[in-house]
Amino acid sequence: MLKIARRALLASMVASGAILAIAGSATAQEPKYGGTLNVVIQPEPPGLMLGLVQNGPTQMVAGNIYESLLKYDHDLNPMPSLATGWDVNDDGTVYTFALKEGVTWHDGEPFTAADVVFSADVFLRETHPRLRVSLEHVETIEAVDDYTVRFTLKQPFGPFLGIFEVGTMPMVPKHIYEGTDFQNNPANATPIGTGPFKFDEWEKGSYIHLVKNEDYHVEGLPYLDDVYWQVIPDAASRAVAYETGKVDVLPGGSVENFDVQRLVDLENSCVTGKGWEYFAPHAWMWLNNRNGPLQDKRFRQAIMYALDRNFAKDVIWNSLGTVPTGPVSTKTRFYTDDVPQYPHDPEKAKALLDEMGYDGEPIRLLPLPYGETWQRWAEAVKQNLNAVGIEVEMVATDVAGWNQKLAEWDYDLAFTYLYQYGDPALGVARTYISSNIAKGSQWNNVEGYKNERVDELFEQAAVAFPDSKRKELYDEVQKILVEDVPVAWLLEIEFPTIYRCDVKNLVNTAIGVNDGLGDTWLDR
Amino acid sequence: MQKLSFIIKRLFKAVVVLLAIVVLNFFLIRAAPGDPAQVMAGEAGAADAKFIEQLQEKFGLNKPLHEQLAIYVGGIVTFDLGYSYRQEQPVAKLIMDRLPATLLLTGTAFFISIALGLLFGAIAASRVGTLADTAVTSLALLFYATPLFWVALMSILLFSVVLGWLPAYGMVTVGANLTGFAYVLDVAEHLVLPALTLGLFFMAIYTRLTRSSMLEVADMDFVKTARAKGVHPARITRVHVLRNAVLPVITLAGIQAGQIVGGAVLTETVFAWPGIGRLMYDALFQRDYNLLLGIFFVSSAMVLLFNLITDVVYTFVDPRIELK
Numbered sequence: 001m002l003k004i005a006r007r008a009l010l011a012s013m014v015a016s017g018a019i020l021a022i023a024g025s026a027t028a029q030e031p032k033y034g035g036t037l038n039v040v041i042q043p044e045p046p047g048l049m050l051g052l053v054q055n056g057p058t059q060m061v062a063g064n065i066y067e068s069l070l071k072y073d074h075d076l077n078p079m080p081s082l083a084t085g086w087d088v089n090d091d092g093t094v095y096t097f098a099l100k101e102g103v104t105w106h107d108g109e110p111f112t113a114a115d116v117v118f119s120a121d122v123f124l125r126e127t128h129p130r131l132r133v134s135l136e137h138v139e140t141i142e143a144v145d146d147y148t149v150r151f152t153l154k155q156p157f158g159p160f161l162g163i164f165e166v167g168t169m170p171m172v173p174k175h176i177y178e179g180t181d182f183q184n185n186p187a188n189a190t191p192i193g194t195g196p197f198k199f200d201e202w203e204k205g206s207y208i209h210l211v212k213n214e215d216y217h218v219e220g221l222p223y224l225d226d227v228y229w230q231v232i233p234d235a236a237s238r239a240v241a242y243e244t245g246k247v248d249v250l251p252g253g254s255v256e257n258f259d260v261q262r263l264v265d266l267e268n269s270c271v272t273g274k275g276w277e278y279f280a281p282h283a284w285m286w287l288n289n290r291n292g293p294l295q296d297k298r299f300r301q302a303i304m305y306a307l308d309r310n311f312a313k314d315v316i317w318n319s320l321g322t323v324p325t326g327p328v329s330t331k332t333r334f335y336t337d338d339v340p341q342y343p344h345d346p347e348k349a350k351a352l353l354d355e356m357g358y359d360g361e362p363i364r365l366l367p368l369p370y371g372e373t374w375q376r377w378a379e380a381v382k383q384n385l386n387a388v389g390i391e392v393e394m395v396a397t398d399v400a401g402w403n404q405k406l407a408e409w410d411y412d413l414a415f416t417y418l419y420q421y422g423d424p425a426l427g428v429a430r431t432y433i434s435s436n437i438a439k440g441s442q443w444n445n446v447e448g449y450k451n452e453r454v455d456e457l458f459e460q461a462a463v464a465f466p467d468s469k470r471k472e473l474y475d476e477v478q479k480i481l482v483e484d485v486p487v488a489w490l491l492e493i494e495f496p497t498i499y500r501c502d503v504k505n506l507v508n509t510a511i512g513v514n515d516g517l518g519d520t521w522l523d524r
Numbered sequence: 525m526q527k528l529s530f531i532i533k534r535l536f537k538a539v540v541v542l543l544a545i546v547v548l549n550f551f552l553i554r555a556a557p558g559d560p561a562q563v564m565a566g567e568a569g570a571a572d573a574k575f576i577e578q579l580q581e582k583f584g585l586n587k588p589l590h591e592q593l594a595i596y597v598g599g600i601v602t603f604d605l606g607y608s609y610r611q612e613q614p615v616a617k618l619i620m621d622r623l624p625a626t627l628l629l630t631g632t633a634f635f636i637s638i639a640l641g642l643l644f645g646a647i648a649a650s651r652v653g654t655l656a657d658t659a660v661t662s663l664a665l666l667f668y669a670t671p672l673f674w675v676a677l678m679s680i681l682l683f684s685v686v687l688g689w690l691p692a693y694g695m696v697t698v699g700a701n702l703t704g705f706a707y708v709l710d711v712a713e714h715l716v717l718p719a720l721t722l723g724l725f726f727m728a729i730y731t732r733l734t735r736s737s738m739l740e741v742a743d744m745d746f747v748k749t750a751r752a753k754g755v756h757p758a759r760i761t762r763v764h765v766l767r768n769a770v771l772p773v774i775t776l777a778g779i780q781a782g783q784i785v786g787g788a789v790l791t792e793t794v795f796a797w798p799g800i801g802r803l804m805y806d807a808l809f810q811r812d813y814n815l816l817l818g819i820f821f822v823s824s825a826m827v828l829l830f831n832l833i834t835d836v837v838y839t840f841v842d843p844r845i846e847l848k
Contacts, residue, residue, distance in 0.1 A: 038699070055568055206796075240680055240693070243685055400556065401558050
């Protein structure tokens with residue numbers, strides 16, 4: 001039964017992909033103007049000022065209000081957005097962007113190079129921890145003229161063209177924020193961007209309403225009149241809202257996995273796993289390399305052999321996603337499969353445990369408190385580990401407790417998933433380099449893995465030029481990491497976006513719905 | 525006069541209790557693992573030392589605990605509930621925004637439960653041992669014992685998904701922009717399921733309470749006397765029995781009324797009702813200290829207030845009770 005259900009899901013995904021492809025190629029189908037789109041947002045975002053708040057739901061809504069210089073296609077190739085083109089000098093240290101002319105902010109002020117310099121060099125350097133790290137490679141950011149911006153780097157920085165995604169470097173209006181206290185500016189409540197939709201109203205606890213930007217800089221866009229982002233706190237109620245036709249789109253992660261098949265089977269219902277290529281959510285278990293048997297590489301390898309990762313993918317994730325070979329996602333640049341493999345092999349796991357003389361010391365497992373799916377996944381892992389003789393105690397906690405336990409290194413095994421941001425220098429290195437071992441954050445080298453060669457390789461690879469050199473270095477580091485198993489890689493997650501089939505052009509870029517609904521139209 | 529001095533004395537006590545609650549809550553919530561800065565950093569997908577410091581400064585978490593407490597209590601005594609740094613709004617405003625929705629839901633449920641509870645309780649008590657009695661008590665037991673969220677989900681399945689009679693969630697039809705009578709009707713439609721779900725649970729308690737209390741009173745001598753005098757049985761039930769049996773019901777109503785402002789976490793969550801219960805639930809998971817303390821403060825103030833009101837109401841219902 002399960003098998004059939006999974007096949008049906010895959011088939012419908014292929015089918016909806018095919019429909020998209022047809023819609024894409026047959027431009028004969030003229031897009032229609034007008035209509036309201038209802039989308040679920042979960043959980044309710046703490047704010048919509050994308051330069052200040054970088055969590056998932058904020059970006060999903062604010063990606064309609066704000067824009068950056070570039071967008072990325074599903075293969076992570078940069079595409080024009082607020083920048084119409086860009087030039088790189090021969091040694092990869094000077095990037096010059098030509099800005100689109102005639103772009104205005106939602107309050108009517110013109111968007112110019114001064115806004116870009118202010119956003120990147122002043123505002124985001126102050127507020128955006130992830131971008132701040134990348135901008136350390138940048139010496140100066142200058143406005144050459146009103147529509148030309150030049151970034152001069154200290155040395156080549158491989159992932160540089162990948163940091164212009166809207167959540168990473170949103171353009172914020174200089175005329176509103178210059179000289180103010182960014183965090184407490186009253187304008188944060190009424191965000192002003194250049195995007196296809198304008199902020200209209202936020203009824204806390206119920207919905208966020210965005211309306212069409214009539215002066216949008218892309219001729220003929222957007223198609224929709226307005227968008228309601230509906231706040232529905234219970235996963236089952238979100239499924240019902242879709243079932244009863246009250247919402248048209250369930251973005252990835254808004255319903256429990258076991259509801260996906262049922263919702264996809266409804267009439268006029270489509271699903272896609274696309275739109276996560278840039279983030280490439282990579283799930284793994286932190287293995288606390290400091291604790292008990294986990295200090296021994298053989299124990300960590302035994303865990304990898306003990307895990308039935310295909311079972312987790314097929315049953316818990318409805319066959320969505322890919323079982324990873326190591327730290328770099330197949331969707332991220334510089335991925336290689338030329339690494340040691342860890343098939344499900346309980347006998348090998350037992351042999352490794354015998355060899356190291358594991359005495360049955362119990363270890364704690366901290367699930368990710370993000371709902372049923374993750375709870376069930378943790379139980380599956382516990383069963384796998386029990387099967388090879390590892391004693392596992394489950395630790396119950398809520399999100400705040402989970403954050404604290406990770407930040408304080410108070411765990412043995414802990415579930416997590418992190419984004420890769422298209423390049424190992426942005427989303428992979430941070431987990432494994434020893435300079436990133438510091439209490440207080442759950443986004444650094446939480447497992448405490450130390451390897452000088454790995455540090456060296458990541459450091460060189462980030463600034464090597466051109467890409468062929470980077471590839472050699474990343475190939476080597478992937479081999480070392482997969483051999484050492486600093487963490488146990490579980491799944492390259494694909495969160496299914498479920499939507500009515502008559503919602504067209506919903507997912508067009510590597511960040512999917514997060515890139516705004518400017519191209520989306522309703523065939524009604 | 526005696527009543528007035530009683531009320532003043534009780535008010536004074538209430539203020540002391542309230543302050544004690546504030547201090548207790550202040551420490552309780554900080555004893556839970558994780559703090560708002562960590563939660564925000566956890567959601568951001570990236571964090572460095574500077575980012576955490578910025579957040580801690582913003583939330584006032586870099587100050588020693590006793591200073592944080594002094595600042596908070598200092599605010600409370602001047603009726604300033606503080607600021608939710610997560611939501612970028614004053615706590616009082618956040619609570620006031622959600623108050624109408626919560627009052628509408630819990631208030632409606634309150635009246636449904638008391639009215640129906642008294643009615644069914646009286647019916648059952650005056651027909652002890654009959655089929656009607658068995659039916660009422662069994663149903664009451666069923667509603668009392670079934671988890672609220674399950675009843676909520678099942679009622680959504682039946683009335684929204686299968687029958688399509690009522691909206692499944694929310695307080696208004698999003699995007700309809702209704703006004704006037706159409707708006708009232710729309711809200712009323714949305715109110716039916718959550719108010720009934722919540723109301724039925726409390727109705728079950730009132731039914732059982734009314735029934736047992738009435739049976740107890742019905743055995744008393746003055747009721748027998750009335751019966752012997754030939755008073756009409758309906759009048760005996762209404763005037764002699766019900767009036768005397770209603771005291772425990774008032775006690776329970778006082779307790780329920782005190783919780784009206786706290787909202788109904790489960791019902792509000794399942795039905796996506798934008799009330800205070802959900803605000804509290806979110807604040808708890810986000811460790812939004814000021815907001816959570818603010819909601820606790822307002823709800824405990826309400827509990828104390830309604831305790832006082834209940835005491836006063838007793839004296840009207842039963843003149844034998846004196847306030848001292």
